Amino acid sequence: MSPRSAGLGCGAVGFFALFMAGVLAVMAVGAAHQQKAAAAGGIGTVGAGDQLKPGAVPEKYVALINKAAQTCPEITAPLLAAQIQQESKWDENAVSHAGAQGLTQFMPETWQSSGVDGDGDGQRDPNNPADAIASQAAYMCGQVKGVREANIPGDIVDLALAAYNAGLGRVREYNGIPPFAETQDYVRKIRRFAAEMSLPAPQPGGGAAAPGGWVTPAAARCSSGFGARWGEFHRGQDLAGPIGTPILAASAGRVIAAGPASGYGLWVKVQHADGVVTVYGHNNRNLVQVGQQVTAGQQIAEIGNRGESTGPHLHYQVEVNGEPVNPVSWHQQQGAPPLCG
Numbered sequence: 001m002s003p004r005s006a007g008l009g010c011g012a013v014g015f016f017a018l019f020m021a022g023v024l025a026v027m028a029v030g031a032a033h034q035q036k037a038a039a040a041g042g043i044g045t046v047g048a049g050d051q052l053k054p055g056a057v058p059e060k061y062v063a064l065i066n067k068a069a070q071t072c073p074e075i076t077a078p079l080l081a082a083q084i085q086q087e088s089k090w091d092e093n094a095v096s097h098a099g100a101q102g103l104t105q106f107m108p109e110t111w112q113s114s115g116v117d118g119d120g121d122g123q124r125d126p127n128n129p130a131d132a133i134a135s136q137a138a139y140m141c142g143q144v145k146g147v148r149e150a151n152i153p154g155d156i157v158d159l160a161l162a163a164y165n166a167g168l169g170r171v172r173e174y175n176g177i178p179p180f181a182e183t184q185d186y187v188r189k190i191r192r193f194a195a196e197m198s199l200p201a202p203q204p205g206g207g208a209a210a211p212g213g214w215v216t217p218a219a220a221r222c223s224s225g226f227g228a229r230w231g232e233f234h235r236g237q238d239l240a241g242p243i244g245t246p247i248l249a250a251s252a253g254r255v256i257a258a259g260p261a262s263g264y265g266l267w268v269k270v271q272h273a274d275g276v277v278t279v280y281g282h283n284n285r286n287l288v289q290v291g292q293q294v295t296a297g298q299q300i301a302e303i304g305n306r307g308e309s310t311g312p313h314l315h316y317q318v319e320v321n322g323e324p325v326n327p328v329s330w331h332q333q334q335g336a337p338p339l340c341g
Contacts, residue, residue: 050076051297056197057081058090061103063244064118064130066287066299068137073293074157075140082193083136086186092127102126104136114139140164152176161187214336215297217250217280218314222340226326235324236279236317237339243284243312245303249294250278250316250331258286264315265306270294279317282309 050069052062056078065084069077087105088094100107106115106126115124118134125131143160146168152159154176162177163170165186170178177184220241224234249270256277257269264281268288271277284304294300305312316339318327331339 050078050295051198051299052077052081053197057084061090061129061133063285063287063302064133068118068133070288070292071134071137072141072144074144074160075137076194076198078194078198079157079190080133080136080140081197082190083140084133085193085197086189092129092132102132103129104132106132106135111135114142143168147171158187158191161190213296214251214331214334215248216331216337216339217248217278217316218245218303220245220303220314222328223313226324226328236281236315237327238313238315239303239339240311240313241303243302243304245312245314246299247280247283247301247303247314249296249298249300250318250336251276251296251334253278253294255288255290255292255294255300258288258290261307263308265309266301266304268300270300275321277319277322279315279319281315281317282306282313284312 052065057065061081061084065077065080068080069075084090084103087100088103090103092103094103094105095101096105098107101111104126111124111126114135115126115131116135116138117124117131119128119130123131124135126135140160143163144156147156147159147163150168150172152171152175158177159171162183166178166180166183170180170183177187218239218241220239222237223240224238226234226237228234247268251270251272253270253272253276255268256271257267259266261267261281264279264283266283266286267279267281268283268286269277269279280301282304283301283306286301288294288300303312303314309315316327318325318330320330328339331337
């Protein structure tokens with residue numbers, strides 16, 4: 001039986017009422033602070049970024065996992081993917097000998113109390129990946145909330161994983177990760193899988209982010225540039241690529257707009273330090289909401305062909321003090337990788 005089946009079928013049941021009362025509040029948290037106190041005997045901490053490594057999971061689940069990873073800051077896409085790998089190995093119809101179901105192996109009684117309608121079709125189905133993955137994220141964020149409210153010392157993600165496996169009551173009882181071999185092994189495995197599935201975390205002065213914290217917003221080809229175009233002034237740099245290509249936040253900041261916009265079809269706007277704003281337009285789909293904090297390199301949308309567009313591309317715009325500047329020059333000034341190769 002999978003660790004999740006054992007944990008949810010037994011020790012975690014007493015937590016359900018508390019979880020359902022608090023999970024909506026957890027999902028509304030845009031940028032909860034992360035507890036990083038070192039736990040005595042902590043076992044799970046492995047360095048990993050927040051973004052999925054390309055090819056780490058089946059492509060059909062990438063968008064669902066990235067969306068679910070926005071539920072709370074602590075539960076990242078690689079962590080969710082690692083749990084699915086451990087629980088079902090991506091079998092949507094998996095059934096354990098104990099009766100746990102679907103990709104995320106919810107026990108039937110747990111699903112009744114904790115299942116989420118992830119795709120908004122009015123049904124909650126543990127064999128529907130959209131519902132299963134959304135429920136997984138919501139449940140894990142509930143564990144994070146329970147651990148934080150109990151003020152248990154240690155790495156909050158390790159503790160949440162332990163609570164997920166053995167039950168929050170056991171984590172409270174031992175004031176940390178319980179001394180059960182199964183639980184400790186579960187934490188280790190999930191952390192290891194998550195690290196293997198992650199892009200490297202951005203490092204100051206190198207790695208995925210430049211010294212100033214700026215990255216290229218899409219792996220796409222520069223097409224129409226900044227400046228005069230067709231008798232008008234083009235306020236950004238176009239990056240042409242297939243529909244669905246990930247759009248990344250060019251730097252850390254706060255989402256100030258996300259939705260329909262005249263001409264852009266669907267856009268995201270992110271406010272950064274010192275009054276700098278970046279705009280991402282013609283999106284196929286947005287993955288963030290207004291008020292959400294994002295990190296450099298975090299996926300926020302997908303390249304699309306909405307609005308006034310002649311082909312799939314990202315319209316990328318940089319504004320300084322409310323005025324557009326050339327994005328290519330801006331990235332160069334920040335010491336970032338060249339925007340146009």
